[in-house]
Amino acid sequence: MATGRTHRPATRSRGIPEATVARLPLYLRALTALSERSVPTVSSEELAAAAGVNSAKLRKDFSYLGSYGTRGVGYDVEYLVYQISRELGLTQDWPVVIVGIGNLGAALANYGGFASRGFRVAALIDADPAMAGKPVAGMPVQHTDDLEKIIEENGVSIGVIATPAGAAQQVSERLIAAGVTSILNFAPTVLQVPEGVDVRKVDLSIELQILAFHEQRKAGEETGAAAEAPVSGAGASAAAGAGTGAGGTGAAPAAAVEPPAGRGAATARKNGPEGDVPAVMPA
Amino acid sequence: MATGRTHRPATRSRGIPEATVARLPLYLRALTALSERSVPTVSSEELAAAAGVNSAKLRKDFSYLGSYGTRGVGYDVEYLVYQISRELGLTQDWPVVIVGIGNLGAALANYGGFASRGFRVAALIDADPAMAGKPVAGMPVQHTDDLEKIIEENGVSIGVIATPAGAAQQVSERLIAAGVTSILNFAPTVLQVPEGVDVRKVDLSIELQILAFHEQRKAGEETGAAAEAPVSGAGASAAAGAGTGAGGTGAAPAAAVEPPAGRGAATARKNGPEGDVPAVMPA
DNA sequence: TATTGTGAAGAGATTCACAGCC
DNA sequence: GGCTGTGAATCTCTTCACAATA
Numbered sequence: 173m174a175t176g177r178t179h180r181p182a183t184r185s186r187g188i189p190e191a192t193v194a195r196l197p198l199y200l201r202a203l204t205a206l207s208e209r210s211v212p213t214v215s216s217e218e219l220a221a222a223a224g225v226n227s228a229k230l231r232k233d234f235s236y237l238g239s240y241g242t243r244g245v246g247y248d249v250e251y252l253v254y255q256i257s258r259e260l261g262l263t264q265d266w267p268v269v270i271v272g273i274g275n276l277g278a279a280l281a282n283y284g285g286f287a288s289r290g291f292r293v294a295a296l297i298d299a300d301p302a303m304a305g306k307p308v309a310g311m312p313v314q315h316t317d318d319l320e321k322i323i324e325e326n327g328v329s330i331g332v333i334a335t336p337a338g339a340a341q342q343v344s345e346r347l348i349a350a351g352v353t354s355i356l357n358f359a360p361t362v363l364q365v366p367e368g369v370d371v372r373k374v375d376l377s378i379e380l381q382i383l384a385f386h387e388q389r390k391a392g393e394e395t396g397a398a399a400e401a402p403v404s405g406a407g408a409s410a411a412a413g414a415g416t417g418a419g420g421t422g423a424a425p426a427a428a429v430e431p432p433a434g435r436g437a438a439t440a441r442k443n444g445p446e447g448d449v450p451a452v453m454p455a
Numbered sequence: 456m457a458t459g460r461t462h463r464p465a466t467r468s469r470g471i472p473e474a475t476v477a478r479l480p481l482y483l484r485a486l487t488a489l490s491e492r493s494v495p496t497v498s499s500e501e502l503a504a505a506a507g508v509n510s511a512k513l514r515k516d517f518s519y520l521g522s523y524g525t526r527g528v529g530y531d532v533e534y535l536v537y538q539i540s541r542e543l544g545l546t547q548d549w550p551v552v553i554v555g556i557g558n559l560g561a562a563l564a565n566y567g568g569f570a571s572r573g574f575r576v577a578a579l580i581d582a583d584p585a586m587a588g589k590p591v592a593g594m595p596v597q598h599t600d601d602l603e604k605i606i607e608e609n610g611v612s613i614g615v616i617a618t619p620a621g622a623a624q625q626v627s628e629r630l631i632a633a634g635v636t637s638i639l640n641f642a643p644t645v646l647q648v649p650e651g652v653d654v655r656k657v658d659l660s661i662e663l664q665i666l667a668f669h670e671q672r673k674a675g676e677e678t679g680a681a682a683e684a685p686v687s688g689a690g691a692s693a694a695a696g697a698g699t700g701a702g703g704t705g706a707a708p709a710a711a712v713e714p715p716a717g718r719g720a721a722t723a724r725k726n727g728p729e730g731d732v733p734a735v736m737p738a
Numbered sequence: 739t740a741t742t743g744t745g746a747a748g749a750g751a752t753t754c755a756c757a758g759c760c
Numbered sequence: 761g762g763c764t765g766t767g768a769a770t771c772t773c774t775t776c777a778c779a780a781t782a
Contacts, residue, residue: 264667368673
């Protein structure tokens with residue numbers, strides 16, 4: 173402890189943990205809000221609360237960036253905003269294209285928080301010729317035929333895919349071939365991309381399914397069952413805070429659906445984890 | 456190895472790791488696709504490829520659910536679809552409300568994959584009186600005043616918030632007070648909720664910022680810099696697969712923005728991680 | 739022979755707790 | 761006295777590698 177500088181591989185190498193990177197935008201948002209209220213400094217405790225994490229984690233995260241705080245005082249808000257922005261690459265301007273201007277694509281194009289933080293919608297692209305030229309969010313939709321030209325002329329390296337699932341893979345290949353190296357994928361499909369290309373995905377139905385899992389567990393707990401059966405990571409069951417009384421029993425779901433119906437090449441079926449079958453039974 | 460049953464805390468307790476839960480929907484989607492093509496069985500290797508993970512992880516994940524495979528053969532597709540659905544609680548019907556019917560809310564309401572897997576949009580709610588009664592996705596929008604009534608009458612336990620950031624906290628409190636215990640939050644704000652309520656968030660701008668971070672790093676690597684400087688978790692830099700050539704140099708971003716401008720209670724400023732200041736310099 | 743299921747090792751992330759500094 | 765920065769401990773997740781087995 174405190175014997176200078178030991179961790180961090182060796183020479184330079186930034187090596188910020190991925191988990192930390194994923195939280196930096198959260199801190200940045202909280203800090204921006206403080207900055208707008210002209211708050212000059214903030215402690216790790218306060219900032220952590222605003223960002224919805226605990227203070228030890230926040231301090232550890234910041235320690236990967238450098239020593240930007242003042243002991244006994246806290247962090248200078250403006251300075252930290254700048255440092256995090258720089259670390260995230262937001263001091264640059266990132267032109268972005270959105271491919272697939274349906275409901276979702278249009279919503280994304282209209283989303284304000286987009287432009288605010290270093291990102292700029294350079295073009296909207298759709299495969300439907302009927303869409304071409306129509307203005308969405310004050311910008312004419314362009315046809316997929318010109319995708320490569322648009323990417324190259326605008327120096328786009330980040331693409332957003334909001335097409336139907338069936339088109340996503342092909343769109344990603346064209347984007348990548350034209351020079352895009354980061355993709356934000358809203359289509360409910362797994363993209364296969366070459367090494368060196370980053371893909372992040374946003375999937376409504378996956379998120380809902382994860383919630384349903386936890387919801388089901390909660391329902392099970394009400395009905396007896398050893399209170400000792402939590403998922404490892406505790407989901408996202410948030411810290412206290414506001415809260416208007418925690419509400420009643422949690423509202424039970426409605427009907428059951430789709431029983432097993434052992435069709436197909438039925439071979440398997442062995443042991444479930446243990447005896448306790450919840451809610452719906454297997455067969 | 457095969458010496459019976461050692462891990463898992465003790466008595467019953469399901470204890471599926473959160474990371475596993477988060478992947479189950481992915482497996483389910485891949486399996487559903489196989490099922491539609493009437494593929495009877497699948498190996499961990501094939502399924503893993505389709506889901507975009509490696510096979511060891513997949514097998515480990517499935518091992519938490521039970522022994523549903525057949526050595527030398529693979530997994531029965533139909534059976535596994537059912538088991539995962541059950542584990543996720545998708546054999547039930549989950550009524551969901553969407554609050555905030557702007558661009559995004561409307562897009563969500565229209566999103567098909569919603570209804571398909573156990574979820575049903577029970578109501579669309581918006582604070583704008585002008586919206587009330589207007590049909591969106593074939594369903595009349597209802598006014599926020601009736602929120603509590605709607606939640607209770609429909610037994611809703613999952614709420615989706617697609618309001619502006621400013622309204623989200625208050626909406627979440629009303630949802631929770633009315634009985635909702637799981638929230639999917641699209642508003643760019645951290646919700647403070649009481650213990651026992653699960654929140655998952657989807658945030659476009661956070662995802663873009665994470666991509667920008669990796670993008671910036673890639674750009675830096677081109678310009679010399681010890682090739683040994685990866686982020687711990689390797690982001691989402693996907694496995695190989697298709698890929699149309701990995702494209703050119705990756706397109707450099709355009710102008711720089713917003714220098715430090717040391718205003719406010721300027722105190723801090725010490726050491727950055729190490730000497731190498733990239734792109735934009737601090738002061 | 740092909741493929742699962744899983745201990746054990748390894749890597750990462752979180753939390754603790756306290757020394758160091760303002 | 762208050763708060764940061766960080767080693768060390770702990771916990772969780774991933775990967776390895778191979779015995780068990782259809």
